[in-house]
Amino acid sequence: MSFYDIYNRFKDLDFNSCLKGAADSHEREFFFSLMPIAEDRLEETARKARKITLNNFGRAIQLYTPLYLSNYCENSCIYCGFNKDNETERKKLSLAELEKEAAFIASSGLRHILILTGESRDVSGVSYIKECVRILKKYFSSIAIEIYPLTEDEYRELVKEGVDGLTLYPETYDEEMYKQVHPAGPKTDYRFRMDAPERALKAGMRTVNIGALLGLSDWRKDSFLTGFHAKYLQDKFTDAEISVSIPRVRPHTGNFKPVCKVSDRNIVQIILAMRVFLPRVGITLSTRESSALRENLVSLGVTKMSAGSTTAVGGHTITYNEKKGPVQFEISDERGVDEIKKMLLKRGYQPVLKDWMHV
Amino acid sequence: VNTALATAKDPVSMAKAFSQAISAGRLAYISGTAQTSDYANASSPLTGFLRDEEV
Numbered sequence: 256m257s258f259y260d261i262y263n264r265f266k267d268l269d270f271n272s273c274l275k276g277a278a279d280s281h282e283r284e285f286f287f288s289l290m291p292i293a294e295d296r297l298e299e300t301a302r303k304a305r306k307i308t309l310n311n312f313g314r315a316i317q318l319y320t321p322l323y324l325s326n327y328c329e330n331s332c333i334y335c336g337f338n339k340d341n342e343t344e345r346k347k348l349s350l351a352e353l354e355k356e357a358a359f360i361a362s363s364g365l366r367h368i369l370i371l372t373g374e375s376r377d378v379s380g381v382s383y384i385k386e387c388v389r390i391l392k393k394y395f396s397s398i399a400i401e402i403y404p405l406t407e408d409e410y411r412e413l414v415k416e417g418v419d420g421l422t423l424y425p426e427t428y429d430e431e432m433y434k435q436v437h438p439a440g441p442k443t444d445y446r447f448r449m450d451a452p453e454r455a456l457k458a459g460m461r462t463v464n465i466g467a468l469l470g471l472s473d474w475r476k477d478s479f480l481t482g483f484h485a486k487y488l489q490d491k492f493t494d495a496e497i498s499v500s501i502p503r504v505r506p507h508t509g510n511f512k513p514v515c516k517v518s519d520r521n522i523v524q525i526i527l528a529m530r531v532f533l534p535r536v537g538i539t540l541s542t543r544e545s546s547a548l549r550e551n552l553v554s555l556g557v558t559k560m561s562a563g564s565t566t567a568v569g570g571h572t573i574t575y576n577e578k579k580g581p582v583q584f585e586i587s588d589e590r591g592v593d594e595i596k597k598m599l600l601k602r603g604y605q606p607v608l609k610d611w612m613h614v
Numbered sequence: 615v616n617t618a619l620a621t622a623k624d625p626v627s628m629a630k631a632f633s634q635a636i637s638a639g640r641l642a643y644i645s646g647t648a649q650t651s652d653y654a655n656a657s658s659p660l661t662g663f664l665r666d667e668e669v
Contacts, residue, residue, distance in 0.1 A: 301660035520664050551663040 257450050258487050262428055262480060270475045281532070285482055288528035289475045297523060301555055304530035308556045311534050316599055317559045317607045318592065319367035320360055321401070321541075323568040324348050324387055326581065328373030330440030332426075334471065336507040336566075336583045337373040339440065343581040346568040347378055354390050356572050361394040363563055363592040366609035368395040369422060371583075374403035374441055381409050388416045396612040399462065403441065404451035410458035417613065420462040421455040422539075423448070424502065428480035429472040436471055436511070452484075456492040461611075463488060464539055466500035469525075470513030478525045482532050489533065498537025498559060501525050505543050505584040519548055523555060530556035542586040549588050553602055562595035564588075 268274060274286040287293060288300065325347035328337045336343060348356065360368065368391060372379040384402065391398050399420030400413065410421070425448060427433050433445050442448065452463045465484055467477035481499055489497045501522055504513045526538055540549055540557045542564040549560065565571060567580030574580070590598070596606040615632055622628035 297661045297664070305660060523661060523664060547663075555660060 257446075257453065258484050259446060259449060261483055261487055262430075262449070265480060265483065266428075266430070268476060268479065270473075282483075285528060285532040286479060288531060289479055289524065293528075294520060294524060297520070297527065300527040300531065301523070304527040304556045305554055307530055307534045308558070312537075312558050314604045315607045315610075316553065316557065316604050317367065317610050318365060318562050318595060319369055319399070319559065320363075320365055320561055320563050320571075320592070321369045321371055321566065322353075322356055322360060322391075323371050323566060323570060323583070324353065324384070325372045325375070325379040326568050326583065327375040327378035328440075329376075330374050330442040331438050332440075332442060333436050333438070333509060334468065334504055334507065334511040336509065336581065338509055341509060346573075346580065347383075348387075348569050350386060350390060352569055352573065353387055356569050357391055357394040359572050360563070364608045365562070365592055366396040367399070367611070368397070369399045369401055369420070369561075371401045372403070376403070381405065381412060384413065385416045388413065388418055392417045396609055399464070404444075404448050405454070407454040407458050410455045410460060414459040419460065419611065419613070420464070421452060421460050422464040422500070423451050423455075424466045424468055424500070425449050425481075425484070426468045427471040428467060428477055428484075432472040432514075452488060453491070456488065456495050460495070462496040462498065462537075464498040464500055464537070466502055466539075468502055468504060469517045469521075470504035470515060472514060474515055474517045474521060474525070478528070482529055485529075485533055485536050489536065496537060497533075498539050499529055499533075500539040500541065501529075502541060502543050505587070507582075507584040522548070523552070526552060526556045542588040543584070544587055546588040546590055550598060550602070553599065553604055560595065563591040 270290050274283055277283045277286065326337045326343065327345050327347060328339050331338050331340050370387060370391065384400065388398055397420060398418050399422055400418055401422040404423065427436065430445055434443070437443050452465055456463055465481060467481050469477065485497050485499050488495065503517050503522070504511070529536060529538060537558045538556050539559040540552055541561045564586050566583040566586060570580055599606045618632070619625045619628050
């Protein structure tokens with residue numbers, strides 16, 4: 256069985272109607288909590304979600320930052336600045352440049368790093384990523400990857416090398432829309448991508464973070480399926496740490512416009528629904544969102560946040576002709592690690608810079 | 615009301631107070647009161663920020 260079987264159960268669901276195919280009242284409640292009518296009950300749900308979060312996670316918020324290794328890409332994702340058809344300056348970090356970037360980030364105190372690449376096995380293949388991990392292990396106690404989907408054996412190689420986390424967005428669960436926004440390249444393989452988190456967990460990955468890119472398709476449906484995907488992974492891999500992200504499409508090089516508006520109110524509704532449905536799921540909030548919104552979301556169920564982010568290759572230490580480098584997308588919250596730590600402490604939360612180590 | 619006015623130190627002012635109370639109640643009713651609750655709640659401390667969101 257794969258998650259695709261569950262997707263097929265719900266692929267025609269309609270948020271203006273009732274839910275067919277739900278196994279129990281818990282699943283029906285999740286569906287209801289994402290319906291338009293539930294928007295009138297956000298405050299009540301927020302109190303419930305906050306209590307559940309405090310019970311399961313306390314007041315700890317884990318911090319991390321993304322480190323882009325390469326923006327070479329063979330895909331044509333219409334919503335992405337790294338689209339191979341964009342005339343973007345392409346860059347791949349040398350190992351020396353990577354070490355400089357890693358040392359800079361580590362000087363902030365962060366010990367959790369997320370490394371990213373575009374999809375190009377020729378330029379940033381698994382062997383290159385392994386070499387990078389060997390360097391990063393000197394600086395970070397937890398290394399997660401957000402790269403193209405791999406086979407189970409390839410994930411096993413990276414886990415053996417020291418990678419313990421995977422972030423991978425199915426982008427949209429809507430199979431038809433997925434084909435439209437991914438017209439060319441290896442990423443056209445919808446099933447291979449959807450099943451990647453499960454392959455990674457079978458290979459021994461400790462943490463997995465999934466999410467739909469909100470705005471590519473009906474956000475209620477994508478959020479519902481994200482929740483079910485997370486539940487499927489939690490139930491099947493009970494020793495793994497599963498988390499979800501709720502990224503919205505951001506300005507990028509290209510002409511793609513989101514097919515639906517996803518408001519701040521919608522984001523709140525999704526976070527609250529996820530928390531009540533999955534009390535132990537991590538909820539990750541990136542710098543795609545504004546500083547004001549991120550601060551307000553801290554007490555609503557978020558457990559991980561990025562800080563000091565840049566989506567340019569080597570963006571922490573490399574300038575491109577005295578300008579910032581080409582970005583995958585524009586971030587909104589540009590605050591550094593110290594500012595985010597102060598903000599969390601002011602709100603009564605504990606910033607956690609190191610939550611894991613290999614022994 | 616009659617007794618409340620008659621026993622007040624300043625019946626004229628007390629009558630004005632009652633009159634204003636009736637006007638305030640009527641205006642609140644027309645304005646649309648919030649949901650009632652069986653217990654006290656701070657008004658939207660967790661999601662109050664969404665009120666500022668542009669529609």
